[in-house]
Amino acid sequence: MPELPEVETVKRHLISEVVGKTIVSVVYRDKRLLKGITTKKFSELVEGKKIERIIRRGKVLILGIKESGFIIIHLRISGWLIVSKKEEKFARVLFCLDDGRFINFCDQRVLGELKFSFNWQDLPIIKKMGQEVFDLDSKAFIALFGNKKSKIKPLLMDQHFLAGIGNIYAQEAVFCAGVHPGRQSNDLSPKELSKIYQCLKKILSKAIEKKGSSVDTYRDGEGKKGEYAELLKVYQRQNLPCVKCKTKIIKETIGGRGTCFCPRCQN
DNA sequence: AATGGGACCTGCGCGC
DNA sequence: TGCGCGCAGGTCCCAT
Incomplete structure (x- = not known):
């Protein structure tokens, strides 16, 4: 979860x-x-x-x-x-x-x-853990990701690199930023990296405010479902229309994990 | 350095 | 109704 x-x-x-x-x-x-x-x-x-x-x-x-x-x-x-x-x-x-x-x-x-x-x-x-997202500013984020060759979406999830992001929020962040999850991190422009950073912070903040996402079995400390699940834009939305452009969301394995993205919005 | 596969586990939903 | 299969939010370890 x-x-x-x-x-x-x-x-x-x-x-x-x-x-x-x-x-x-x-x-x-x-x-x-x-x-x-x-x-x-x-x-x-x-x-x-x-x-x-x-x-x-x-x-x-x-x-x-x-x-x-x-x-x-x-x-x-x-x-x-x-x-x-x-x-x-x-x-x-x-x-x-x-x-x-x-x-x-x-x-x-x-x-x-x-x-x-x-x-x-x-x-x-x-x-061995990487820095907390909220401890980084945009400049530090760009510097961190700018010289790594890995695919961006698996890299966002790498706990040794950046702490706290998993398969849901990594997918949401690159969708929000309009970046294809398979792009190499060091091929991304500072502008694209900055956008990912802003999206990540926005999404994580909102998700905390909503007490998390409840896909499947996750519950918050009171046993209640979090409310962010309904705000998810791509995660588990394969074959459904993209919320931005209506193109069908596709699912591929990237970095060994299921990854949903919009083939039109994310380049 | 980067990537891929398997292992660790259970239980759910789906298709037949 | 029942059964087998695939799949699931994470991380580590090993091989290439």
Whole structure:
């Protein structure tokens, strides 16, 4: 599911709902989510401790635990977090809080990751991660993309290069900018790169405002669907008319991932 | 440096 | 109605 807007939505929800709460116990319905640590050790490190703060870096969620360390959550493809009074469908790990509610770590495909770290900034996934989109200005974005030979759409999704963009928003951004997803990044003019940058910021901001996109199983922290899905212009719109020119949207595999685009608007 | 394929997983929707 | 197949928002690892 989750790209930057969805993870940011979950983060904001957790900040308002669970910061200050104590994790009474952790229930493991499926241990495979837990990486690099035993359930016993994980429980020892977090049970009875207070959730102090919530951080997002790229698509990674970090829960600061008072006088302990950090719970690291990666939702990968089908993971999501729901704060509620009951055990939700596909709940793989449940954090039982002192107010009687649970943070449900739900994950249909069990590809998500739950870790513990004493120093989250030293995690390989964090160390290797590119900059946040919102930390870049137009000039820095153009400089970054201007000397890379990769195809633009897969490059936008490369977390080592730029953090937070996935298959939905990469497609939306290049559509918005009128750029073919298979174009080489270093062949794009500064004007085209600038346009992609502006589109990306606009789309991500709007998606955060709408609490993400709900294609398939994704839900925000309350278990509600995000509202950005209805604003998507090309993602999963193959064979439907382009919203700008009515040409049929096509779908191709680019960089190993399904990619929808308008063959007329995107050059 | 860039790209492609496979692996990790489950479950949904579709066509027959 | 039932079954097999393809496909899915991510990331890592390996080979070329």
